Amino acid sequence: MFILNPQSGIPIYRQILEQVRRMVASGQLPPGTALPSVRDLALRHTINPMTISRAYSILETEGLLERHRGRPMTVASQSKNHSQLPKRLQQIGPLVEQTVVAAKQLELSEAELVKAVRREWEQNDD
Amino acid sequence: MKAVARLVFTYFTGAPLLRACTFVGLALIALDLYFVATQPGPGEKLWLAVLGLIFLFVGSSLMPVTFGRLARSHSIGVLPGGRFKLLLSAFITILLVALPVGLLSQGMSISGANGSLPELMKDPRVRDFVLGVAALTFTSAVLFAGWLYLAIWFLTSQRNLAGLFKGLLVVMLLIFAPARDIHDFTVSLIWNLQQIAVLWFVFGAGFLLWPRFKAARARRTRERFAGLARVLTGRTAGREFDVLLGTANPWLLVAALALPLLLMVRLVGEVPSAWLFFLTIFSGVTGAFSGQAAERSRALWLRGSWSRAELFVAVERSIWRHNAYVLGALVLVIVWIGLDAEFPPVLLAAGFSLVMLGAVLSTYLGLMITRGLRWPEIVAGVVVMFSLMALGMLAGFETVDLTTVFALEACMIALAMAFRFIARRRWMQIDWMVCRPDRALTARGA
């Protein structure tokens, strides 16, 4: 389910956070999906479980995940997750920044970038 | 050739202390050579040379270990002619150590004559005689030194019981075989040269062909005497403490002692002093076990509820349990030999007490070794050893004064108790990071 790289400079908990957030936002993880338990994930990837449970706790606080006693954590229902626009925009903020910086480095104009985005948006509509 | 010369140089200058020994030895020998060359009848000054030789030999005492280490290293197989050069360096070292003997024997052979050596050598008959004696003593010294280095190799490279005994065995044979030759005048130049040739040929061939032999052997795996090994290691249930400490199996030691003892009996014959002398040496073997107790007890620290003081007591008990078997065997041998040779009971009593003394002293001396073998322990060990040997010989004399002997023994018992006191105090503060010399070095580089 996750692609985790322990050698990355990005702490594992953050990698999980970003991946869960993106998968939930894109619909890859619909509400009610059970997530692997901390222990399972730790053993499968051979990583320390504390970093995983930290990610899960943060996601629970954010309202993305729900904890159930005796059962694995599940993705929370959309109503809780349907946060306001500014928050969702804030989530995609870093990606936007990266794209803009890259475009500027390549000396593309704003219009050209917008055209590329629009093209991708239409292609991805399925 | 430069490599060989460099190797030989390293053997004599391995450690700072040994370098000093070599230097002192060379100085003393040079001094004595000067006397031999310039003064008449230098007999009395010969002790200088003997002392110098001892220093020189001690200075090169790391040669066997260095040789062994290099022989087993990977680099020696890769260097062109590596093994041969190594072998040559060992042979040259032995020649160098034996050379002063040959040179100085010239002085000895004319002691008592009038005139200094150069003057006397002008006479062709004297010259032939002197050179003949020199060649003889030189070759004998080469043989002797070779065997002595072998004994040292056993003692220093295999720092365990098996090594100790192989070394002792060689030393004993060394003292008796040539001694008998000289006594029976069977020594001759031709015989010496033959021995040197044969021994070095066998050794050299074995050494140079060893890699090939090892490769051939590796291709055949064999279960070596599994049953026998099991018998020798003994049943260990209930004695795991002893297993970790290395004192679980006294029978191995008893067996290792019995053979040399019997051999010694055949060689020594029935000279009480020599017999007691060797008994005390053998009783000292208990020190070999207690000497490694400190480093072996490291494995016991985390595994039991002993405090350091309690650990000392438990270790002491385990070692004495082990000693009991060894001493029991020695006592039996004493009784057997004594009855066989019809020694007077007084002598047997002296034998018993010396063996006990030897065991007690060496056991507690060994237990004192908690920071690796350092100068105080070495000095104490040498002192103890010489005292015991002297006591042994003294007790063997016909005109011995028993009260003196017993008084001396009482002193040595007090010394042993002092050792125990020191050992116990050291164990209460034992630091397992420095209890072995190489560990101490590692700790300092931590």
Next chain:
Amino acid sequence: MTSTTVEASNLNKAFGEKHVLEDMSFGISPGDVIGVLGKNGAGKTTLLELMLGFTAPTAGAVRVFGHESYNLPGDIKARVGFVPQQDELLDQLTVADQLRVIASFYARWDSALIDRLCSEWGVNVNARIKSMSVGERQKLSILLAFGHKPDLLILDEPVASLDPIARRQFLEQLLTLSTDEKRAIVFSSHIVSDIERLANRIWIIKEGRLDWQGDLDSLKESIVRLHIRGTGPELPAFKIPGVLNVRRDGAFATAVVRDWTPEAQETLEKSASVQVEVETLGLEEIFVELHR
């Protein structure tokens, strides 16, 4: 968080003139997996052996489960496991004998676990230790420390001679041990990737001092490499707090800093009118940079 497993304050250790450890203070709680990193000679082995009472501190104190490590009582020793850097196996015994000898010292010994691990890890129970390879010996040393299910497990370079598969098996077993029963594990290793997987806390020992002590996650977030770009042809002078090293190259500069925060980025960008791009570093990179 209470440090009930191990607690040390102002620990100092010197061997004669040489000071090996200076002024160390730390705490270990149940469930911690601590990776100890340091150059050779930095004092890792000394620290680990000090914690278990093999040697005494020159100053300061270290307590294990509340008891001074130099005088650990028997019941505490039964809760501690240690894998030393140089193995303490008895050459003349077989693996089964060695296991039996060590097991006899402990009241609780999980033979089932050891048997399972022996077969999983490929340790031949009937082999004589003298004839085993270095890797096999190391596996056995590790097993000897697992059998009595210690609450505190200390390992000094336990995987130096193991191949990657053996290492992975060992890591998996350590993970199981630590997660299931809240044990504390301290291990030193040069294999940084293993530490990155397993540890949640990192100790970096530099010249006898605890240069860094904290979560692995925080470490990765606070030591970063900055790529700084000025607006003009030459980079203006700027000051970065907590910088470890800087390299300037005309209009660009690269700096490695510690204790980095997002606010610091804003401050820097505004105060020196530069653009800052943050590159996160893996643990090995961090270790190297800390020692430049």
